[in-house]
Amino acid sequence: MPAATEVRAAVLREPGRPVAVERVVLAPPGRGEVLVRVAAAGVCRSDLHLADGVLGAGRWPIVLGHEGAGAVEAVGEDVGAVAVGDHVAFCLVPACGLCGPCRAGRPTLCEPAGRNGVAGMLMDGTSRLRARDGTELQHGFMVACFAEYVVVPAAGAVPLPPSIPLWQAALLGCGVVTGIGAVNRAGVRVGDTVAVVGCGGVGLQVIAGARLAGAATIVAIDRDPDKLERALRRGATHVVDADRSGAVAVADDVVALTGGGVDHAFEVIGTPATIRQAWDMLRPGGSAMVVGVAPAGAEVALPAIEFLSEKTITGSYYGSSDVARAMRGIAQLVVDGRLDLDGVVSDLIALDEVEAALERLRRGEGARSVIVIDEALAGVAR
Numbered sequence: 001m002p003a004a005t006e007v008r009a010a011v012l013r014e015p016g017r018p019v020a021v022e023r024v025v026l027a028p029p030g031r032g033e034v035l036v037r038v039a040a041a042g043v044c045r046s047d048l049h050l051a052d053g054v055l056g057a058g059r060w061p062i063v064l065g066h067e068g069a070g071a072v073e074a075v076g077e078d079v080g081a082v083a084v085g086d087h088v089a090f091c092l093v094p095a096c097g098l099c100g101p102c103r104a105g106r107p108t109l110c111e112p113a114g115r116n117g118v119a120g121m122l123m124d125g126t127s128r129l130r131a132r133d134g135t136e137l138q139h140g141f142m143v144a145c146f147a148e149y150v151v152v153p154a155a156g157a158v159p160l161p162p163s164i165p166l167w168q169a170a171l172l173g174c175g176v177v178t179g180i181g182a183v184n185r186a187g188v189r190v191g192d193t194v195a196v197v198g199c200g201g202v203g204l205q206v207i208a209g210a211r212l213a214g215a216a217t218i219v220a221i222d223r224d225p226d227k228l229e230r231a232l233r234r235g236a237t238h239v240v241d242a243d244r245s246g247a248v249a250v251a252d253d254v255v256a257l258t259g260g261g262v263d264h265a266f267e268v269i270g271t272p273a274t275i276r277q278a279w280d281m282l283r284p285g286g287s288a289m290v291v292g293v294a295p296a297g298a299e300v301a302l303p304a305i306e307f308l309s310e311k312t313i314t315g316s317y318y319g320s321s322d323v324a325r326a327m328r329g330i331a332q333l334v335v336d337g338r339l340d341l342d343g344v345v346s347d348l349i350a351l352d353e354v355e356a357a358l359e360r361l362r363r364g365e366g367a368r369s370v371i372v373i374d375e376a377l378a379g380v381a382r
């Protein structure tokens with residue numbers, strides 16, 4: 001087993017300070033854990049929320065990054081499911097299999113995984129990361145993959161077919177399972193009418209999932225013309241430019257476009273205004289699915305009389321399913337050419353450019369930035 005090693009990692013010291021790359025100390029994997037050499041990592045809005053401190057106090061200092069892929073470098077004791085050399089994508093909810101939600105078939109709501117994930121610790125409640133001055137660092141969403149190496153629970157490293165380039169596989173463990181899983185959770189059926197509010201790295205996967213599920217009409221809504229263009233290429237049948245419509249008119253436009261509203265509206269931004277929009281564009285009996293992560297404390301107001309029209313609103317966290325199984329199934333779609341992953345990638349960047357990528361997310365620009373950490377392993381063609 002390797003000793004503790006120094007690796008380059010993007011660290012948030014505290015919200016309001018730029019995320020900067022520093023050398024940190026990574027302890028070797030413990031029992032049931034694996035060491036992974038990171039190939040590439042996607043920059044997700046949840047990373048931005050952590051960087052901006054809006055998910056609650058105490059979540060720093062922390063190594064960011066939770067959507068990524070790499071190759072297993074070493075395994076701790078009692079690891080059977082993955083082996084050295086395996087290509088893996090990270091799963092940020094390594095479900096315990098034993099708690100109430102896990103037993104009830106809701107592994108993404110696993111209690112110890114949720115508790116430790118929020119605390120920035122691995123499943124045993126401790127960290128493998130320290131700054132060079134000895135300060136303990138948290139693991140971003142139990143992954144911390146804006147770094148050259150990570151130590152994660154073995155269940156947080158899902159083996160993948162090696163034919164998928166790792167810079168693309170990096171997207172599987174958050175954006176892809178979250179987006180496509182939300183479509184499954186909503187129960188979209190052949191012929192349904194769907195709207196997607198927010199066409200970033202996750203919203204574009206909701207669109208792909210809706211297309212795979214056979215939705216007849218898919219309305220994509222965003223302010224960024226580039227993202228709307230990508231949405232059309234991914235299966236959207238109509239687009240609504242939210243800037244041109246104005247905040248209030250977006251829902252009216254969708255209702256008009258669909259002749260009375262949609263069966264399913266997916267909110268993939270996480271603001272009260274866009275959650276309300278998703279509700280307002282439903283037909284009677286339709287359902288809204290909130291996928292976007294809202295800042296802690298945000299509240300949404302709904303016109304209560306409309307419950308009589310049997311509209312529903314609920315949420316989906318991380319695809320609401322057995323994530324490893326979902327990732328394997330989706331990877332097969334990629335291998336078979338039925339789902340492309342690279343169509344959502346707007347920027348390939350270096351680890352040192354992470355703060356610039358977060359700034360683009362703050363401005364709502366670009367679909368997904370992918371940090372290429374090990375170019376050869378990532379399989380990036382230059």
Ligand SMILES: [Zn+2]
Binds near residue numbers: 047067174
């Ligand atoms: Zn994410």
Ligand SMILES: [Zn+2]
Binds near residue numbers: 111
């Ligand atoms: Zn559990």
